[in-house]
Amino acid sequence: MSIKVAVVGAAGRMGQTICTAVEQARDMELVSQIDVGSHINADTLAGAEVAIEFTVPTVTESNVMALLDSGVDVVVGTSGWNEEMLARVEKKAKETGRSVIVAPNYGLSAVLLMHFSKLAARYFESAEVIEMHHPDKVDAPSGTAVSTAKVIGEARREAGMGASPDNTQEDQGGSRGSTIDGVHVHAVRLRGLNAHEEVLFGNPAEQLVIRQDSFNRSSFMPGVLLAVRSVQGRGGLTYGLDKVMGL
């Protein structure tokens, strides 16, 4: 029995990538593609059990509300969700008896890297983060790298550890990078790369490196499909792919 899936935001580049991934999944059936200009209702959903919502921050909440009212479970990849939006959607999910997954990142390797960094942080004297992206990216460091540094910084604090050792006395050019929550973060911009992150942990005579590579946007598909397979029957709101993965 395959899961009947609707894609909301189907016309965009990410939407098209998702439609292709759903069509190629053996246990799923793509029954509806919805985009700007189409209403969300039982007719347009065409029997879908789960909807994947990848649109824009301005319309995502009202889309999710309409989807829950239409009786489908929802997997949300649009960015821009805050506490208030999440609270309203959780309330609606409970009222309608449906389930919603919202995640800021559907990259399995990125979510695992962050989880592993959290676990490893307390065991190493030193920790630094290097993120590498294509040169068209406008912000540095990446949001994921900032989140990773915060996770490490927090784990170190909880373990009663101070800053990583650093005897640098002269660094006129700023080669030591940005310091986020006590963790140095470096951003590389290189033609040919897409989105990559490396975390280095060091002890005397020992190093642990965790690296993840997203070679193109289809790297998010395994995470999106995992959420589609996991959303039915969860109840209420689940925030973060790590929760879906049971980490």
Added chain:
Amino acid sequence: MSIKVAVVGAAGRMGQTICTAVEQARDMELVSQIDVGSHINADTLAGAEVAIEFTVPTVTESNVMALLDSGVDVVVGTSGWNEEMLARVEKKAKETGRSVIVAPNYGLSAVLLMHFSKLAARYFESAEVIEMHHPDKVDAPSGTAVSTAKVIGEARREAGMGASPDNTQEDQGGSRGSTIDGVHVHAVRLRGLNAHEEVLFGNPAEQLVIRQDSFNRSSFMPGVLLAVRSVQGRGGLTYGLDKVMGL
């Protein structure tokens, strides 16, 4: 209050490295160095609370027994422990009200790599292991790499996954390496290296790499010291540094 520590096997190269590490630890005091020719008893232990035993397989069990009878807790790094030996030592520890930690590997980064590999395995289509060592090593692949492959293979099996995809039809020279529990393992031997391991996980457009480096034998010291700090009051036998780390 510092922990009073005895080192059994103090004259060997590893023993000397351990003595130095204990002396440099702010929360420990090295009160006794015991080696071949010295008896293990209250006199030679000189008030030690914890003993670190790094000797050879033929004498390790009787050393641990004598240490427990002498009223100290024990951290054991000698290899060659089997189920029967462990059962006897556990019994003795309970009788004497003392605690023992036995671990096949005191490298924090190696233990974390294996734990993370176990957690990640079910989420990726492909997994391979590359271990790299100095060229004087006589066995290939390394015991740690074999253990890592088994952990990955078992996790994949539990998740109902088959072998990693591999369409190789021609490989006369054996470049695809050794296959352990369905996981390909490659062994590199290179002058200048010491002991290193890399695990690669792959999904469409996505890669996760976990790597650990042990640059020399002092890389085991953080793990040994962690065990010394954790052994008192545990009771009975703890097997594996992962248990000590709460993984």
Added chain:
Amino acid sequence: MSIKVAVVGAAGRMGQTICTAVEQARDMELVSQIDVGSHINADTLAGAEVAIEFTVPTVTESNVMALLDSGVDVVVGTSGWNEEMLARVEKKAKETGRSVIVAPNYGLSAVLLMHFSKLAARYFESAEVIEMHHPDKVDAPSGTAVSTAKVIGEARREAGMGASPDNTQEDQGGSRGSTIDGVHVHAVRLRGLNAHEEVLFGNPAEQLVIRQDSFNRSSFMPGVLLAVRSVQGRGGLTYGLDKVMGL
């Protein structure tokens, strides 16, 4: 003044990638797309100065002959060229006063990796090659890895060096990989990867690593465009992108 370019084999996937690359190059103009069913002559070439030939081994030589007779210089990426074919094309190029570049690999990073490996080989005790590809590849190790190993083996021999040190006495599973010209070669197959190669050189306490990544087939475009920009006026036959690059 832009270079007027024809693409022969324009309908294939590589051909389409090349057409796009030529169109996006500021100093080139795509004036002709030729494929099966079209004749190669002054009419179909439509004023082209340089033709890029990426077809199949069975027709590549006759295509190049026709292109030279039509008065254009030619850049050839089709595989399967042997000594006799090259000799005939060189003769024709000289007769017609035109220039031809034939190369087995248009990846700049792959060509540089091989050149650097050749230069470095004599200075290191140990050398090994690891190639990594997508799991749909049918042969292992890759042709490029075999070429790299041969280049290293030959350089070591010329320098009077023996095999890399290797004290392995037990390797039942074949984890040490394939040995090509005295150099161990390992092949990794991982979903998500495309084509990657890593060469490791080792001396006491020292390592040099050269790695190249081709993330998709458009990685060959910089090399193809470089050949197009370099072919006019060279005269005769140039074999190998390394020669074009002056390595």
Added chain:
Amino acid sequence: MSIKVAVVGAAGRMGQTICTAVEQARDMELVSQIDVGSHINADTLAGAEVAIEFTVPTVTESNVMALLDSGVDVVVGTSGWNEEMLARVEKKAKETGRSVIVAPNYGLSAVLLMHFSKLAARYFESAEVIEMHHPDKVDAPSGTAVSTAKVIGEARREAGMGASPDNTQEDQGGSRGSTIDGVHVHAVRLRGLNAHEEVLFGNPAEQLVIRQDSFNRSSFMPGVLLAVRSVQGRGGLTYGLDKVMGL
């Protein structure tokens, strides 16, 4: 016939490492160890043919002068040499008919990395440098990384290339690192590391990475021994290990 070698600065940590390396070299014989308190003359040199001078900037020039006057060829690893010092030593070497090699870096992998970076620079749109050292280092970025960036910047300029593409519009924390001659340089400080450098080159869909690792100070020994084997009969002054290696 082995080369008779004297070590000047033999009592220091680097000096001791050199003495051990010379003793272990099959084609060399350590005949003299000279340090503060001993004069440099035919007696103390004890028949040495080549002297290795690793002392401090304040005495290195006078040591080299005395060595040349004593009739030995000299390999110099002390830092702090400027144009004037080099000119005076070259004059003295010619007068005495002896040979001197002075090099700022005896790491073969570091010298090769720099040479390869120079060759590769013109072929890639993007280039960045990441250096990694132990956290006790007081300056950042390392001198070698600065030299590497300059070599790349110069090669790009000669090829008429502008800066690497970088669309970063927001980087409050300085994560993009130091910019040296148009090349971004990042400095990592991590317990467990010694001295490591990585150069990344990028084109559309393609990456070339050159990395070198110095795991401890004995990593310089192969370069020092190469210089000892090469100095006799060269005549005058040779500056830089790259010249000795014929790069």
